[in-house]
Amino acid sequence: MDSKISQPGGRRDPAGRRPLSQLAILTEAIRFIDEQGRDRLTMRQLGARLGVEAMALYRYVPGREQLLDGVVEVLMEELYNDTMVDNRATTWQDYLQQLAHGVRRLALAHPQVFPLVASRPPAAPWLRPPLRSLRWVEAFLEGLAGYGFSRAASVSTYRAFATFLLGHLLLETAAAIGLPSRPEDDIEFIESNDLADYPLITELGPQLAVDMFSDEFDAALEDLINRLTTDLD
Numbered sequence: 001m002d003s004k005i006s007q008p009g010g011r012r013d014p015a016g017r018r019p020l021s022q023l024a025i026l027t028e029a030i031r032f033i034d035e036q037g038r039d040r041l042t043m044r045q046l047g048a049r050l051g052v053e054a055m056a057l058y059r060y061v062p063g064r065e066q067l068l069d070g071v072v073e074v075l076m077e078e079l080y081n082d083t084m085v086d087n088r089a090t091t092w093q094d095y096l097q098q099l100a101h102g103v104r105r106l107a108l109a110h111p112q113v114f115p116l117v118a119s120r121p122p123a124a125p126w127l128r129p130p131l132r133s134l135r136w137v138e139a140f141l142e143g144l145a146g147y148g149f150s151r152a153a154s155v156s157t158y159r160a161f162a163t164f165l166l167g168h169l170l171l172e173t174a175a176a177i178g179l180p181s182r183p184e185d186d187i188e189f190i191e192s193n194d195l196a197d198y199p200l201i202t203e204l205g206p207q208l209a210v211d212m213f214s215d216e217f218d219a220a221l222e223d224l225i226n227r228l229t230t231d232l233d
Contacts, residue, residue: 020050020059021060022060025057028046029046032045033071033110037112046067080136083098083136099140104169107173114173118170129166130169171213
């Protein structure tokens with residue numbers, strides 16, 4: 001968004017409703033998406049939750065697209081405060097561990113919103129999702145420099161770290177949301193959707209359904225750190 005997010009403290013409605021502010025609107029938008037998903041979010045629906053007409057929101061947010069940008073900025077502020085403020089990691093490996101788990105906490109706290117973090121246009125085209133906050137990435141690179149990383153090593157680490165987080169967390173948040181069931185009138189075009197035609201998938205279904213995301217995240221993060229250690233030697 002073009003301007004800084006305004007803090008709470010807007011004018012109180014004569015009827016006694018809570019005051020409007022840019023931050024209050026964006027925070028309510030996050031709650032709405034958490035509960036009902038991004039596709040159902042409209043300015044009218046959001047206004048109704050805040051007890052105002054949709055037109056009242058435009059004084060603070062120009063439109064829905066800017067609203068979504070603001071939602072991402074609020075989440076990035078949350079991530080920055082959680083991971084960068086008072087970070088006391090003593091090694092770069094611990095630093096990456098803390099940051100990775102901070103991003104995962106954010107993703108699992110807002111699985112409906114997190115895909116927005118990965119899909120909204122970045123402030124700079126070379127920033128990789130899901131780590132697209134200029135302030136966060138600047139702090140991330142400063143942190144690596146503090147552990148003795150060269151400029152080139154910092155860039156390659158950022159790229160590998162962002163790619164790891166994107167792949168794992170988009171998959172995990174999709175699983176957390178849950179996929180819609182197939183309609184009864186689903187049409188088959190190329191392949192059969194009858195599980196009876198796939199005996200191995202049917203047999204291994206219970207094992208495939210086990211939630212291993214936490215263990216897989218830790219194992220993959222450890223593998224990434226080990227690979228980076230080898231590359232830096």
